[in-house]
Amino acid sequence: MARTRVRIPSLLALSTAGIVLLTGCGDSDSTGKADASSSPAAGASASASADAAEKPTVVVTTTWEGAFAKAAGAEDITVIVPQSVHHAPDYDPKPSDLAAVAKADFVLYAPFEPYAAKIKEAAGSKAKLVEVNLDNDPDKVKAEVDKLAGMFGTKDAATAWKTGFDTEYTKLNKEVQAAWPGGKAPTVVSQVFTVWAAKLAGATPVGTYGPEAVTPAQLAELSAKKPALVLDNAHMSTGTVLPDSGAKQVKIVNYPGDDLDLLAVYRNAAAELKKAAGAS
Template sequence: MARTRVRTPSLLALTLTAALISGCGNDDTSSDGAANAGQPHEGKPAVVVTTTWEGAIAKAAGAEDIEVIVPQSVHHAPDYDPKPSDLATVAKADFVLYAPFEPYAAKIKEAAGSKAELVEVKLDHDPDELKAEVTRLAGLFGTEDGATRWKEEFDTEYTKLHKDLRAAWPGGRSPSVVSQVFTTWAAELAGATVAGTYGPEPVTPAQLADLSAKKPVLVLENAHMSTGTVLPDSGASQLEIVNYPADDLDLLAVHRDAAAELKKTMAGS
């Protein structure tokens, strides 16, 4: 299997690259990206993604040439303001992947021009949602075989992690958790009982009282939108769940890391 080549370009590298490739493109790509929407891509497509999350889904779908615009070090990716050199990278892509909640999506669309095929991606670690996106992107990229292999690996690993976490339930019972709305997938992974959710807006005093009254054992906070201790004085253990993969674009690592944190925290409950 070919080695995945993932590039997270620096601004200087992007600027130089844009200068060198200005006016160049893939002769096999239609000048009208919209006309090719939904059609499988021949060959190995060049994929530009806004964040590592979209990039990891593209990699799982079988893409090999992936460039990430927003550095993984940016704690809250939607706050990133793309530079002109970042946008120049978009113009040479076959596919550009973005999420609708990213405020710079309009800039990405404009920069893509008529060459790249713009693909809106649903970012979710729920197994069914995640595999559905991987399947959809593989259909666009023409990389179904790679996606099938990844899904088989994911199912095996997810089943193992889920079983391991169930065995770690405090007292042998499903723990009651309060979860930020974008981290409920981690509760599902643990087989936990979601007593309530909050966010993405700050927790109000009324919500604080209501959620605390549910007496959760755990609070699953979103590491990328953290506002500190969510339920102070509730006695619940709080852990931060990371949604964005590292620069290696490994989706399975996100699930493994969450499972490790959940198991450690449940052991101390």
């Protein structure tokens, strides 16, 4: 079945019709308060339970939004679009998906997803609908994580995540730049949703294309720039973008896996970029 649910600590199920696609989780305990006065330890346990109970229930359309939610500190996350759907905007939500949406505290979606209107209609009066700017540019990611953490009440968790993110990103950026022959970044053409990968490589694209197919005029214009690399979007690929140009085409993946680990997206991109540079 087309569902995927990922739990971080375990949490209450969203609903018996729980839907999935790209994951998340959380948990709560209603018994802690009764014991809070019996001992300091019991009080601490009750406090922990209360904190867990305050964690929001979040439904996201894809693992991309799910990774942003997880980075922001959410633990109970249900993903609607299954990982098996290569092009998420093509997915048609099922009634069970929409039922889960209606029971969430927050529903995260992207404006380019054509089923967003259905998600809005199904959300009802309880869920807060949040439009997410899906862009893996590091500055934009951190801005979205801060925004979501402010809504979720999880600013400390988001701050910790951003610290780890900055450390890992800096490391990957240095590794990729060190892989280029002579230490000089190559000339790059990028699909509009993979410009962040060029930034990771320390390169500024000399041209962009998409999301529509490349037109003959664009093909001539981009080929004339003699790019060494074409950073293609694995989720919207139309095949070889600049045939006969001699450019290496690098497949860049934007969506995280079922573990909702956004950092893995940068690690994978760095590995592909280093491979393109001839590094092992």
